[in-house]
Amino acid sequence: MTDKRALVLGVTGRIGSALAKSLIQDNWRVYGAARFRSESAHANTAANGITPIRFDVTQDDPAELP
DSSP states (O other): OOOOEEEEETTTSHHHHHHHHHHHHTTOEEEEEEOOOSHHHHHHHHHTTOEEEEOOTTTSOGGGOO
C-alpha cells in the first residue's frame, strides 16, 4: 500500500487519463474527478484502478474533494 495520493481533474480527457494511468503505474492512489457524461466513462475509469468522483467545476464545491 502507498501513502502517495493524487487528484486528477478532467480524468476522462486525453491528458488527465494519461497522467492518472502513469501515476497508477508508479503505485499512487489516484482519485479522478470529471463530469462523467456516460456510465461507460465512469466504469472505464474505475476499471483502470482510479477512484472516480463525479465533479463539475461550475457547480460542485471543491472543498468536498479528497
